[in-house]
Amino acid sequence: MIDWTAFLIVAVVTWAAALLIVGAYSLGVRLLAVAKDEGAKSGLHKSGAYACFTLCGLIVAFGVVLIVPQLSEAILGVS
Amino acid sequence: MDLTLIVVLVIALALFFDFTNGFHDTANAMATPIATGAISPKKAVALAAVLNLVGAFLSTEVAKTISGGIINEDPTTGVAIGPAMIFAGLMGAVIWNLLTWLLGLPSSSSHALFGGLVGAAIVGAGFGAVNYGVLLSKVLLPAIVAPLIAGISAYLCTKLAYAITKRQSGTSPKRGGFRYGQLFSSSLVALSHGTNDAQKTMGVITLTLVASGLQDAGSPVHFWVVAACAFAIALGTYTGGWRIIQTMGSGLTDVKPAQGFAAEMSTASAILTSSHLGFALSTTQVASGSVIGSGLGRKGAEVRWGTAGRIALGWLFTLPAAAIVGGLAAWITHAGTIGVVIVAAAGLAAMLAIWVLSRKNPHTHETALSDIDNSGAAVNILSKKERRAKAKAEAKAKQQALRAKAEREEAEEEKVDNA
Numbered sequence: 001m002i003d004w005t006a007f008l009i010v011a012v013v014t015w016a017a018a019l020l021i022v023g024a025y026s027l028g029v030r031l032l033a034v035a036k037d038e039g040a041k042s043g044l045h046k047s048g049a050y051a052c053f054t055l056c057g058l059i060v061a062f063g064v065v066l067i068v069p070q071l072s073e074a075i076l077g078v079s
Numbered sequence: 080m081d082l083t084l085i086v087v088l089v090i091a092l093a094l095f096f097d098f099t100n101g102f103h104d105t106a107n108a109m110a111t112p113i114a115t116g117a118i119s120p121k122k123a124v125a126l127a128a129v130l131n132l133v134g135a136f137l138s139t140e141v142a143k144t145i146s147g148g149i150i151n152e153d154p155t156t157g158v159a160i161g162p163a164m165i166f167a168g169l170m171g172a173v174i175w176n177l178l179t180w181l182l183g184l185p186s187s188s189s190h191a192l193f194g195g196l197v198g199a200a201i202v203g204a205g206f207g208a209v210n211y212g213v214l215l216s217k218v219l220l221p222a223i224v225a226p227l228i229a230g231i232s233a234y235l236c237t238k239l240a241y242a243i244t245k246r247q248s249g250t251s252p253k254r255g256g257f258r259y260g261q262l263f264s265s266s267l268v269a270l271s272h273g274t275n276d277a278q279k280t281m282g283v284i285t286l287t288l289v290a291s292g293l294q295d296a297g298s299p300v301h302f303w304v305v306a307a308c309a310f311a312i313a314l315g316t317y318t319g320g321w322r323i324i325q326t327m328g329s330g331l332t333d334v335k336p337a338q339g340f341a342a343e344m345s346t347a348s349a350i351l352t353s354s355h356l357g358f359a360l361s362t363t364q365v366a367s368g369s370v371i372g373s374g375l376g377r378k379g380a381e382v383r384w385g386t387a388g389r390i391a392l393g394w395l396f397t398l399p400a401a402a403i404v405g406g407l408a409a410w411i412t413h414a415g416t417i418g419v420v421i422v423a424a425a426g427l428a429a430m431l432a433i434w435v436l437s438r439k440n441p442h443t444h445e446t447a448l449s450d451i452d453n454s455g456a457a458v459n460i461l462s463k464k465e466r467r468a469k470a471k472a473e474a475k476a477k478q479q480a481l482r483a484k485a486e487r488e489e490a491e492e493e494k495v496d497n498a
Contacts, residue, residue: 026243033253
């Protein structure tokens, strides 16, 4: 009667999504901090940081697509 | 009483409930980025309102849980309870919410809503009217599990964020970037709030339409219902913003940007996934779980179990208490038209009285600025100085214990020697 797999899905998806986003954003923050160090290749580090921030945005966008039935049908082909 | 009139009354009351929900929860999403100066209060409030509006359109899973799950369907009339009972349940929820707000008790408006509905259904149509399986698996268990999941997530994320940004060579970690990240994470919290909380009202309105025979059971939520609920919650969020602006700089717990970012990301992920699976959550409870979890993830944190216990007790109390108020309202409604009038009048009187009281004593709303701040108080984060003092005291106590032990052993040895 109680759908325990639903709870498992919520737990795993929450942990995976939150850790991925926080991990990527933290890496971006660190790279920005490194870019300000003296003698560092600031351009390289900065573009790495922005790549991290973009990754965060992409993960969130993917999540929203999964949740909205119309979008997931149109983009992923599954309802 | 005229059926259409009562349906209109229920819809109006449901939208009012939705409005107060948005009004009450603006602070939950936007208080921290305003406090850290990442965004101006006016912009933050407008952003939260727009995102609540958008969020309400994203999904209807939670609405389906309420309209087609909790209250059993009757093969002859569609739903076991009539619109008058739903009205009574809703009134019970509204009165209970206003009362706890006035008294400054921790409470969950979502649980008040379910409590009121369940109480009214039991009084109106007997114990068989409620589907306890759905109530347990979609409301009660998620109420315990989801904050726990969010809390664990926030704990892990806080640890991760601090570990990744830590610099070895003694240089400053420059964690200020998280301030802008919080803008992003707070926006997601506002969005997720729209997906879960606005849908509860959609569910109640759809339930009423089905119960009065205006909509087939099992048919999808009407678009105008979705739009009306979305606008009501957005308007509530926007008007609720003045409270944040008024109470800025007071009562906010010590939340660092990196920690806040981790907590908000966990809250948003947990609520969005839960909404997708039709769990009708209390967003405040999930956010509180995250705040406590992220607090524990910081160095030198300890839980104030007394405060945490008091908050949990308040939550536990909400559903049965609202059920009693809803049941009482349903019992009065049984008297027919006059009963409905009495319940409506009592509800209006309670709203007016509470509004007047809150005007007289403008400080009461500060205690309820954000329930999450109350939960934040459940974690005590020691400063570096306090941590050092504590370590010193512990080391001293250890030394003393060792010395005492050594003295005791010496005394014993002497005793043996003497013997």
